[in-house]
Amino acid sequence: MTDEPRIRVVVADDQAIIRDGLVTVLGLLPDIEVVGAAEDGERAVALAVAEHPDVVLMDLRMPGVDGVAATERIVRDAPGTAILVLTTYADDESILGALRAGARGYLTKDAGRAELAAAVRAVARGQSTFAPEVGALLVNSLTGSAAPAPVPSLSARFPTLTKREVDVLALVADGLSNGEIASTLFVSVATVKTHINAIFAKLAVRDRAQVIALVRS
Known part of the structure; x- marks a missing residue:
């Protein structure tokens, strides 16, 4: 106690x-x-x-x-x-x-x-x-930049993904590790791996490099 x-x-x-x-x-x-x-x-x-x-x-x-x-x-x-x-x-x-x-x-x-x-x-x-x-x-508001709204744009591009999968996708595309994604989203590394496996299956990609290339294309 x-x-x-x-x-x-x-x-x-x-x-x-x-x-x-x-x-x-x-x-x-x-x-x-x-x-x-x-x-x-x-x-x-x-x-x-x-x-x-x-x-x-x-x-x-x-x-x-x-x-x-x-x-x-x-x-x-x-x-x-x-x-x-x-x-x-x-x-x-x-x-x-x-x-x-x-x-x-x-x-x-x-x-x-x-x-x-x-x-x-x-x-x-x-x-x-x-x-x-x-x-x-x-960050964009404080710097005076126009907010790019990355999550909605990814949602529109990849409608088969859930909102949480889109969140994970955006962080993978930014180069974060599984541990860093888990810390950012306040979830376990195992949960992140589950989301990433689902993303790979839905987007028909094999690895992170393909994910990043797809998001940036």
């Missing part, structure tokens, strides 16, 4: 089935304690101020006070609380709005349980964590 205090989390999502699922998944982790659940941004702010959680897991598209506005208020009124955005939307406006409001991390809702747990732990430690496409957008 560890003497470290558990990470206290509030979950905010307007869809009950998703909210309840997140509460259940996080509640099973020995180092995380869910101290509240909110169906909208107003309730999320109230819980953050009352409970002083370490992390608020924040949906963006909610009725009334949305996730961006709620993030701004929590950063102002409960400054010890980190915001981790978990949403279906990974468009430029949503991402940059959340980051400008003070969110410390951003994951899309197809993230696996291990990714989610790792992200909660990271932001609770004061670190930032972003899905790969979010990191690329942030």
